[in-house]
Amino acid sequence: MTERELLPISFLNQYVYCARRFWYMYVEGEQGENEHTVQGVLNHERVHTIGQERSEPGVLLRRSVHVYSHTLGISGICDLVEERVGGGLTPVEYKQGKRGRWRNDHVQLCAQALCLEEMTGCRIEQGFLFYFSERRREEVSFTAELRAFTVELIQRIRDALVRGERPPHTEQPARCKGCSLYDVCLPVESGFLQRAGPV
Numbered sequence: 001m002t003e004r005e006l007l008p009i010s011f012l013n014q015y016v017y018c019a020r021r022f023w024y025m026y027v028e029g030e031q032g033e034n035e036h037t038v039q040g041v042l043n044h045e046r047v048h049t050i051g052q053e054r055s056e057p058g059v060l061l062r063r064s065v066h067v068y069s070h071t072l073g074i075s076g077i078c079d080l081v082e083e084r085v086g087g088g089l090t091p092v093e094y095k096q097g098k099r100g101r102w103r104n105d106h107v108q109l110c111a112q113a114l115c116l117e118e119m120t121g122c123r124i125e126q127g128f129l130f131y132f133s134e135r136r137r138e139e140v141s142f143t144a145e146l147r148a149f150t151v152e153l154i155q156r157i158r159d160a161l162v163r164g165e166r167p168p169h170t171e172q173p174a175r176c177k178g179c180s181l182y183d184v185c186l187p188v189e190s191g192f193l194q195r196a197g198p199v
């Protein structure tokens with residue numbers, strides 16, 4: 001599998017949030033922006049250009065680490081990988097806003113860990129999500145259940161791409177509220193038209 005054929009890990013996050021949103025962005029190339037996405041880009045640039053956290057003694061901080069798994073067919077960038085002297089890697093992903101109620105960020109982080117495991121041969125038990133607006137880290141354990149869910153999700157995405165159909169709207173309308181593709185998707189209007197049927 002070539003680099004171009006590897007699924008970008010950040011799109012796993014989009015798919016968990018809403019399969020339709022994933023489709024708009026990955027297949028149709030829509031890049032909707034709102035205040036949340038713009039602030040997210042600015043925060044990520046800060047992460048990659050200045051130190052956000054001090055290193056503890058014996059911990060090497062590696063920023064913007066390219067990771068990949070040819071077994072799973074995914075690749076991406078870890079915002080930060082903490083490497084302890086004597087072994088031990090911990091991926092850290094920085095996120096705009098607060099912790100959400102869904103697991104999209106956890107899946108993204110877990111996929112990064114699965115890549116690092118394949119690249120290094122070392123087991124990784126946990127990582128961290130750092131939410132800018134809360135200024136705190138959330139520890140994420142890479143449980144067997146989260147690993148299995150992440151692997152299954154990658155297969156679901158591949159199956160969806162083979163089917164070649166734009167997925168339906170999310171069944172959780174609360175997710176549409178902050179979606180930068182709302183004006184492209186128009187979930188209320190198109191849902192109304194679908195219910196009305198053909199004219």
Ligand code: SF4
Nearest residue numbers: 018021170176179185
């Ligand atoms: S507006 Fe709602 S249904 Fe449409 S892409 Fe965004 S989250 Fe999905």
